[in-house]
Amino acid sequence: MELTNFGAILSYADTIEQQDGAFYEWAAAHGSAALADFCTKSVAETKKFRSTVQRVKREQVTEMILEFIDDFESSGYDFAHNREIDHDEGVLREHLAAMEGRAVSYYTDAAAKLTGLPEVARELKRLATRHEKRRAALARLAP
Amino acid sequence: MTLPILQNFIDGEWCESNTGNHFEVFDPAKGQPIALVPDGTSADVDAAVRAASEAFAGWRETPPLSRARYLFRLKEAFEDQFDEIAEVLTTEQGKAIDEARGEVRRMIENVEHATGVTTLMCGYTLEDIAKNIDCYGHRQPIGVFGCIAPYNFPAMVPWWFLPYALVSGNTFILKPSEQVPMTQGRIFEVIDEIGFPEGVVNLVNGSRDVVNALLNHPGISGISFVGSSPTARYIYQKCGETGKRVQSLGGAKNIVAVMADANLEAAMPSLLTSFYGCAGQRCLSGSILAPVGDIADRLVAQFSDAAKTIRVGNGLDEQTFMGPLISGAHRDRVVGYIERGIAEGAELVLDGRDISVDGYEDGFFVGPTIFDKVSPDMALASEEIFGPVVSIVRTADMDEVVELVNSRDYANAACIYTGSGAAAREFKYRVLPSMIGVNIGIAAPMSFFPFGGAGNSMFGDIKGHGQEIFQFFTDTKVVIERWF
Numbered sequence: 001m002e003l004t005n006f007g008a009i010l011s012y013a014d015t016i017e018q019q020d021g022a023f024y025e026w027a028a029a030h031g032s033a034a035l036a037d038f039c040t041k042s043v044a045e046t047k048k049f050r051s052t053v054q055r056v057k058r059e060q061v062t063e064m065i066l067e068f069i070d071d072f073e074s075s076g077y078d079f080a081h082n083r084e085i086d087h088d089e090g091v092l093r094e095h096l097a098a099m100e101g102r103a104v105s106y107y108t109d110a111a112a113k114l115t116g117l118p119e120v121a122r123e124l125k126r127l128a129t130r131h132e133k134r135r136a137a138l139a140r141l142a143p
Numbered sequence: 144m145t146l147p148i149l150q151n152f153i154d155g156e157w158c159e160s161n162t163g164n165h166f167e168v169f170d171p172a173k174g175q176p177i178a179l180v181p182d183g184t185s186a187d188v189d190a191a192v193r194a195a196s197e198a199f200a201g202w203r204e205t206p207p208l209s210r211a212r213y214l215f216r217l218k219e220a221f222e223d224q225f226d227e228i229a230e231v232l233t234t235e236q237g238k239a240i241d242e243a244r245g246e247v248r249r250m251i252e253n254v255e256h257a258t259g260v261t262t263l264m265c266g267y268t269l270e271d272i273a274k275n276i277d278c279y280g281h282r283q284p285i286g287v288f289g290c291i292a293p294y295n296f297p298a299m300v301p302w303w304f305l306p307y308a309l310v311s312g313n314t315f316i317l318k319p320s321e322q323v324p325m326t327q328g329r330i331f332e333v334i335d336e337i338g339f340p341e342g343v344v345n346l347v348n349g350s351r352d353v354v355n356a357l358l359n360h361p362g363i364s365g366i367s368f369v370g371s372s373p374t375a376r377y378i379y380q381k382c383g384e385t386g387k388r389v390q391s392l393g394g395a396k397n398i399v400a401v402m403a404d405a406n407l408e409a410a411m412p413s414l415l416t417s418f419y420g421c422a423g424q425r426c427l428s429g430s431i432l433a434p435v436g437d438i439a440d441r442l443v444a445q446f447s448d449a450a451k452t453i454r455v456g457n458g459l460d461e462q463t464f465m466g467p468l469i470s471g472a473h474r475d476r477v478v479g480y481i482e483r484g485i486a487e488g489a490e491l492v493l494d495g496r497d498i499s500v501d502g503y504e505d506g507f508f509v510g511p512t513i514f515d516k517v518s519p520d521m522a523l524a525s526e527e528i529f530g531p532v533v534s535i536v537r538t539a540d541m542d543e544v545v546e547l548v549n550s551r552d553y554a555n556a557a558c559i560y561t562g563s564g565a566a567a568r569e570f571k572y573r574v575l576p577s578m579i580g581v582n583i584g585i586a587a588p589m590s591f592f593p594f595g596g597a598g599n600s601m602f603g604d605i606k607g608h609g610q611e612i613f614q615f616f617t618d619t620k621v622v623i624e625r626w627f
Contacts, residue, residue: 002462004454004462005241005461005462005464006241007240007241007244007461008461008462011461057244058222058225058226058244058248059248061241061244061245061248062248068412068415
């Protein structure tokens with residue numbers, strides 16, 4: 001899907017958080033105690049991220065389109081959530097890290113596309129940072 | 144398929160209209176009816192005025208901060224229902240979903256601004272205007288106000304008035320456009336949930352009979368109207384006859400001047416939005432694009448290249464930039480202007496008449512259209528088209544473009560694109576319209592500034608929202624006081 005405007009970009013961000021939250025819920029039931037704890041906290045955190053995305057989408061929209069967005073497609077950020085890897089926690093952790101990497105890339109790139117809306121760009125960069133921190137926390141969980 | 148029939152909201156209850164006649168409400172992207180709205184009667188209006196009049200005494204005694212608290216709750220409820228309201232709006236009006244979301248945002252901003260009542264409604268005092276005599280002015284609510292709303296902004300426009308009327312202590316009757324009544328129907332469901340006292344805020348559906356009943360009813364103290372200029376003038380005259388306060392906002396023929404030193408690349412997105420946003424159905428839409436000097440050929444080439452990239456479709460599709468027009472009749476009217484432009488000798492650069500949108504073959508679409516070499520006396524340059532038709536009138540210099548702006552029948556908005564502060568200042572100083580954009584294509588005042596034009600674009604003196612709106616909804620009672 002082409003992401004050509006504010007609404008499309010924020011809607012896709014909402015989709016990312018919704019998908020990732022659901023995957024963390026699944027992963028919480030399939031990892032070690034430490035990973036399960038991390039995933040449970042991530043579910044709650046993802047709800048907050050989603051709430052932030054939805055608030056930004058509501059509050060920062062204008063009825064005037066101030067800039068056009070080119071060369072931005074969701075296909076570059078699609079992620080296949082693999083629910084068949086629970087037998088190997090190391091692989092699951094790497095999968096989660098890749099999932100976080102997708103979010104970091106998306107928010108970073110989306111922020112760069114919305115420079116005409118600095119408040120929105122700031123929130124997206126903030127979300128990129130939060131996902132980056134989560135990716136780093138995942139790395140620290142490695143045995 | 145049986146279509147749902149919309150109801151009125153009077154005295155805190157949903158109720159049937161007294162009429163047996165109904166209009167179809169269309170989904171303009173599909174060209175199909177989706178609901179029936181009653182063609183209300185004077186009896187409906189009378190019931191609403193009775194309820195609003197009875198509610199007035201209690202509501203005006205409610206402390207302003209308590210009245211504002213209803214609005215705080217309303218704002219929260221609107222945030223919760225934000226996407227649903229936007230989707231209903233796009234479904235019946237056609238505009239792109241992001242435009243609908245933006246409109247709902249603007250609606251909420253008026254609620255937010257109105258909560259400043261404890262500052263904005265304050266009166267003023269002066270001691271010792273004579274020996275031992277003080278004077279002060281209270282702002283008092285007046286009674287029942289009515290609003291007659293247009294089809295192009297079904298959520299936002301009534302809320303340029305409604306929250307200010309209520310928070311000032313008045314009661315209110317809204318008549319939405321019969322072409323787009325579902326959005327306010329959804330909004331009034333939220334109002335119902337909030338639980339305003341019965342009769343404080345009322346919704347009456349209908350068309351001409353309801354309008355005339357509102358204008359003639361002795362129980363109504365004032366009218367806020369937004370629509371076409373002929374109707375705005377009629378409403379202004381009728382309110383004069385019946386002794387009502389009135390703010391009556393009409394149509395437009397807005398000119399966007401582009402000076403030779405304008406940064407076209409930076410300007411292009413907002414230029415496109417100005418002319419094609421909401422399919423040109425805004426009273427602030429650009430209608431005439433006026434290159435000034437030797438930028439004309441370059442502007443026409445770049446603007447038409449950009450216009451060709453506009454994606455036309457169902458507004459509910461997130462990828463759509465421009466949705467359909469409001470109705471089949473309006474589409475035919477806009478196409479009629481295109482044909483008239485050809486007949487009058489303007490040069491058709493981009494023709495939107497034969498657009499076909501996959502899956503929406505019955506929708507009321509007209510694609511982006513551009514005429515070059517339009518002369519000021521052509522219908523394209525003098526009449527309000529209210530569609531995605533751009534008329535390029537080439538001008539030689541500042542004097543000519545100012546004359547072009549000031550010789551239109553309307554004086555709503557005007558915009559200038561330039562890199563020169565001096566040119567911008569001269570333009571905004573000399574042109575008659577009272578909403579001006581400098582390197583902005585839609586000169587839309589936000590809720591805390593007044594919205595309204597001049598000349599035939601506005602009848603009355605106090606405009607929509609802004610600080611001044613509290614003057615419209617209150618009477619300043621002056622007390623001159625001495626104690627022995």
